[in-house]
Amino acid sequence: MSFQHRLFSLLRNQTRQAEKYTTMATQKAYVQGSKFVELAPGILRLYSMRFCPYAQRTRLVLEHKRIPYETVNIHLRKKPDWFLQINPIGLVPVLQKDDKIVYESAVCNDYLDDVYPQNKLNPTDSYQKAKDRQLYETFSNVTSLFMKIAVTHGENPKVIQRFLKELDRYEAELKKRGKFFGGDKVCMVDFMIWPWFERLPLLNQVLPETRLSQDRFPSLLAWTREMHLLPAVQSTMYDFKTHRAFMDGLRDGNPDYDYGLADSASSKL
Numbered sequence: 001m002s003f004q005h006r007l008f009s010l011l012r013n014q015t016r017q018a019e020k021y022t023t024m025a026t027q028k029a030y031v032q033g034s035k036f037v038e039l040a041p042g043i044l045r046l047y048s049m050r051f052c053p054y055a056q057r058t059r060l061v062l063e064h065k066r067i068p069y070e071t072v073n074i075h076l077r078k079k080p081d082w083f084l085q086i087n088p089i090g091l092v093p094v095l096q097k098d099d100k101i102v103y104e105s106a107v108c109n110d111y112l113d114d115v116y117p118q119n120k121l122n123p124t125d126s127y128q129k130a131k132d133r134q135l136y137e138t139f140s141n142v143t144s145l146f147m148k149i150a151v152t153h154g155e156n157p158k159v160i161q162r163f164l165k166e167l168d169r170y171e172a173e174l175k176k177r178g179k180f181f182g183g184d185k186v187c188m189v190d191f192m193i194w195p196w197f198e199r200l201p202l203l204n205q206v207l208p209e210t211r212l213s214q215d216r217f218p219s220l221l222a223w224t225r226e227m228h229l230l231p232a233v234q235s236t237m238y239d240f241k242t243h244r245a246f247m248d249g250l251r252d253g254n255p256d257y258d259y260g261l262a263d264s265a266s267s268k269l
């Protein structure tokens, strides 16, 4: 075979490989009873749910680092048995490559940052890394108050006050750090907390008192604008209408995991 032929064949194989990485047959959620899609050797797979903020944390890192991966979305109310074998806890996100399985968003993201060193997100300094981790681990205070406000429609004004008070810590920290929590560049903290800021307009719409005021939160407001410009954010985000529709379904006990897809009746048996 001539050199040109070999080069052509190599490039064609690489293209096919790249197509395999990113193209799953469907974005629709896999339900109980659906057939497991075999994972090809060497391919990184993310088990996800399109509207899950925790899975979005990992999608943000995958996109930011331009890591090739394929996505298998899971119907979280009717989980396939094979998904429960992959992650017995039954939560997304989960990463799988060959015989390696990693779950929990913070663990997935650290793993990705270690294994794919491009566009590093965690600081190399151990103390700084610990301080960053402290910020995003304690963000669970914000996420639980967020959910409480959403579920109770903000009936208790004290909960909204506590929510804003928690955010004061992030405002103060960002003021010290600069444009992003990573300074001039994004770091893990930015991606770990972003999904809830993307969804904050859902609370703002029904409860204006949850809005971040310019007086109290100037840094977080400027940060939100900067985050919207990042390609990783743009490629993982949904618009307000889509988030609203999904949240309404969730609240009514009937979440449409396939909302917005061509045929959103999720049955794939």
Ligand SMILES: N[C@@H](CCC(=O)N[C@@H](CS)C(=O)NCC(=O)O)C(=O)O
Pocket: 049, 051, 052, 053, 054, 055, 076, 090, 091, 092, 093, 103, 104, 105, 106
């Ligand atoms: N601590 C987990 C939380 C993940 C999580 O709660 N994921 C939700 C979807 S947003 C889930 O998989 N829920 C399924 C269930 O509760 O059965 C993480 O950080 O990855």
